[in-house]
Amino acid sequence: MWNFPLFPDQASSNAARVDALFLFELAVILFFTTAICAAVLILVIRFRRGRMVDRSGPPLHAPWLEVTWIVIPLILSLIMFVWSAEVFYRLYSPPPDAAEISVVGKQWMWYLQHPEGRSEINELHVPLGRPVKLMMTSQDVIHSFYVPAFRVKQDVLPGRYTSLWFQPTKAGTYHLFCAEYCGTSHSEMVGSVTVMEPAEYESWLAAGGAGPSQADEGERLFVQHHCAGCHRGSQVVNAPRLEGVFGKPVPIQDGKQVKFVTADERYLRDSILMPRSEVVAGYEPVMPSYQGQIGEPDLLKILAYIKSLAAKETGTGR
Ligand code: HEC
Ligand SMILES: [Cu+2]
The missing domain is CATH 2.60.40.420 (Cupredoxins -  blue copper proteins)
Known part of the structure; x- marks a missing residue:
């Protein structure tokens, strides 16, 4: 109790x-x-109406x-x-x-x-x-x-x-x-x-x-959604390799200038759903948007795969 x-x-x-x-x-x-x-209670009781207390010369300043x-x-x-x-x-x-x-x-x-x-x-x-x-x-x-x-x-x-x-x-x-x-x-x-x-x-x-591990599942989805077709050294499309990208600064074309953005989860997510918002310097904006095509759990798996690539030092030109 x-x-x-x-x-x-x-x-x-x-x-x-x-x-x-x-x-x-x-x-x-x-x-x-x-x-x-x-x-409050003490003052209310002490100075209540009708009570005979000294109310002359109240202190107006008390610096301390x-x-x-x-x-x-x-x-x-x-x-x-x-x-x-x-x-x-x-x-x-x-x-x-x-x-x-x-x-x-x-x-x-x-x-x-x-x-x-x-x-x-x-x-x-x-x-x-x-x-x-x-x-x-x-x-x-x-x-x-x-x-x-x-x-x-x-x-x-x-x-x-x-x-x-x-x-x-x-x-x-x-x-x-x-x-x-x-x-x-x-x-x-x-x-x-x-x-x-x-x-x-x-x-x-x-x-x-x-x-399969989350990253292995992510790799399967990476192939299934044709990401691999462009990102694994395609002869037709010039797309950046994703090995080692996670956590690194990426050069982004910003008008005539190039600014650097850290490739964190936010960046990878936006790269997949809104590829036009940040285009890697030196590449054409040809990647299609996957907005509405890949659900959140699958997106997290693909991210796990891309992050696992960061762990493997493959030395592919970054
Ligand atoms: C038609 C080819 C093509 C396909 C398919 C494609 N991409 Fe891309 N991707 C690109 C190109 C080109 C860029 C570089 C230009 C840009 O940033 O949009 C890029 C950029 C990226 C980047 C940023 C890379 C960096 O170095 O900063 C990521 C992450 C990415 N793609 C992931 C994916 C994933 C995941 C898929 C599949 C769901 C996919 N891409 C499908 C062509 C493609
Ligand atoms: Cu809720």
Whole structure:
């Protein structure tokens, strides 16, 4: 009966940091709310009408009081600013070795794809202790990926990628919510995140069948959509090779000038859906747009393939 938890489990490496900041701010708010309410009540009672108290010569200036009410809140808000900026920075800087899982939100479910190939719906299995980064997008409206036990929440937007990371520190099953009203069955857009011991996780992955990895699936789609026909050294079309492109600066023709753009997920996505928006310098704008032809999950697979090419040093002229 007394099991009435005020907080969800602290199940990620950043959960305790978020809670400490929250409790500090709560304490500051409670202190000032109590002090101000008490002062109001005392003054109201003491100076109520008809009460015989000395009302002559009220103090109009009290420099020390004014300095106090400026300096103390200034110090407190600066502490909150520096502290929360530090926590915010941590929450949005995934470690470089984080495993990357793709997430697609759609009315009204979550589709999750592991790099090893296994995919899930409304359930996410992750290994204990290893950082995980989510690459998220939506197939329709705005959703929001929210795991209270990890103290993470991030909007999931159509037409772009947002990311989120966490490092689970406690095995168990935790709630996953959509935290952005997304239509009739928004309240049913719920799921769970299961944190497993690494060995258990490996066997869970293997139990999914030894299917192709996400990057291999991406390569299959790369051939199926005829990308390979142009991008693998075609004799007919002059198209850039994609080995090593991910993460590198790419020269883009901008009117008469050339500007450099980093080939991140945003760039690759736009290159495929809106090839005319950024044309690589030295090439003709002949690539067709794939807008409406490749679904979000497939697009993420193709991106995984292009990124995997970055890992392989093939030395093809970049
Ligand atoms: C008709 C030939 C052709 C086809 C088919 C084609 N592309 Fe392209 N692609 C190009 C050309 C030419 C460019 C360079 C000019 C530009 O940026 O539009 C390019 C540019 C790109 C870039 C930017 C490369 C860089 O170096 O910055 C990416 C990424 C890309 N294509 C991916 C794809 C994918 C994925 C597919 C299949 C879904 C595909 N392309 C299909 C011709 C093609
Ligand atoms: Cu939703």
